Amino acid sequence: MTTLAAPALAAPAVPAGDNRTSLRASLHHIGALTRRNLMRMKADPESLLDALFMPILFTVLFVYVFGGAVAGNSHNYIQYMIPGMFGQIGLSLAMAVGTGLNTDFTTGVMDRFRTMPIARSSVLIAKLLAESCRSAVSLVVLVLFAMCLGLRIHTSPVNVLATLGLALAFGTGMVWVSMLLGMAMPNPQAVQGVGMLIIVPLQFGSSTFAPVHSMPGWLQAFTSVNPLSALADASRALINGGPVLHPALLALAWSVGLTVVFAPLAVARFRKRT
Amino acid sequence: MTAGFGIVPRMEPTTDSNNAAAVQVRGLAKYYGETRALDGVDLDVAEGTVMGVLGPNGAGKTTLVRILSTLVRPDAGRAVVAGWDVERQPYRLRHEIGLTGQYASVDELLSGYENLYLIGRLLDLNARGARRRAEELLERFSLTDAAGRPTRTYSGGMRRRLDLAASMIGRPRVLFLDEPTTGLDPRTRNEVWAEVRAMVDEGSTVLLTTQYMEEAEQLASDLTVFDHGKVIAAGGVETLKRQVGGQSLTIRPAQGAQLDAMIRCLAERGLAAVPDGAGGLTVPAVDEAQLTAVVAALGTSGLGIAALETRLPSLDEVFLAITGEQSTVPAAVPAPTSLESVA
Ligand SMILES: Nc1ncnc2c1ncn2[C@@H]1O[C@H](COP(=O)(O)OP(=O)(O)O)[C@@H](O)[C@H]1O
């Protein structure tokens, strides 16, 4: 055998210190990665259609199936339901981040990124940016479609922006939950499956699609703390007029609470895995 | 150090006595519960050479490669790659390495071109530079025709080639290849080998893991044989082979009918010869004195020799001799299993 008894490597045989990526380089990396995520969406039209048409499908079905029964006529129902849909889009944006993250881990693409001299946060930020673009498109499509159906904005465009802001804040809070899920589950299908288990009760156990007063007491107890109820109530008030403060504060409290609890957990887990 | 946009100026690492080593590993260990994936490994790879890391499934090859490419942290020991410490200076280190993992890590939804372009951009090439490099590598790996197609439509071999191209974009100083040709057909395998050689000619150092003796013989100048997380043998390819002792001898009789007579003649002198299935006979492990004796014996018995060949034992035989047990290693790269051959 030709190897000698190997001496221990002399203590740092290398200059001390590491060289992190500069901010400027990181911005370029984020740009390149965002482009990648957007191209992935383009290459996977089903997921894009999902994002665009699910809200529209929901709208049409609910407006014309339940609208009359819930609100007397479909026009009233449009004013009632559409503002709440903004929060729903924020929620699906958040859940898509976890699925995307899981896909990158399970396909080994994340391993390739991790052997490259880029900040690991750029991968996450790019994912967020791309999903935000997708949500923005589906929001615009939803609003335009609802206006065709007869949605009227009774207040100012600033209020509409405030509505979007609330939805975005809530989406940001849920992103951390989704990230955790994305890293805990073995594959993208599992992320989606468990994600649905979280989303569906939140969606329907809320004041988004129907007023809560006809629901049984135990359900009202749930809906009254459900962040999507708060979001829907606040958005309705912002678009149709009415008391905004209480539901808006509740929705914001949820966003902050989710972020405070889940962001450190998600980031810690991400750092551990990368 | 302010690193502007572009290639980060590299601080020349100060080198110690092993200044010719591109990879230095000392006492490296990684445990997964009871499993000792790596159990105190020492290894050096000289700059500009190809180190073959050979071992059966579960020997710890992938774990070694993942630690050296900063994907996994070791539990004990130290590793320095291109002058940078894997644990303390991963960012600096990542500027110097390329990795092709055991399983292709390409983005299935993007085209081959876009996969390579993205990596170029992440390595701080400008848009034009990234485009050029991507096109150049697609050409080199015969992927130009498929460049625009999503990689999920690629065959296994095409994916592997793309993955390899991806790891070469940054012209890495040290390239890690984890079983680069496992599952490839012979033609693609030869292409991959040629590219690895080309990388070495361009100055890269390569650490390559393989289960195939033939691959190690083809590419590597030095070998480290792993088993159960430990180095069980190390050295130059020729040295290792010679260590096992002897050469194997193949003789083809001048007259085919004399094959049996030859085998009997050698058996009388205590040499176990077996037919090699191609009209000749093989005597495993003969030393020089025996070689002379064989030729003399056949000559005096009037058995004519048409051809005589000696060769060093295959690495399979080396592995067998070292471990003393049947390795789980396939003897050679298996024949391609293409759809045609199945149908
Ligand atoms: N992430 C892991 N968790 C648990 N065990 C692992 C993990 N990675 C590797 N191992 C174990 O470590 C040993 C070495 O594995 P590996 O390095 O993949 O070997 P090779 O690449 O030579 O086949 C195996 O027994 C394997 O099961």
Ligand SMILES: [Mg+2]
């Ligand atoms: Mg392996």
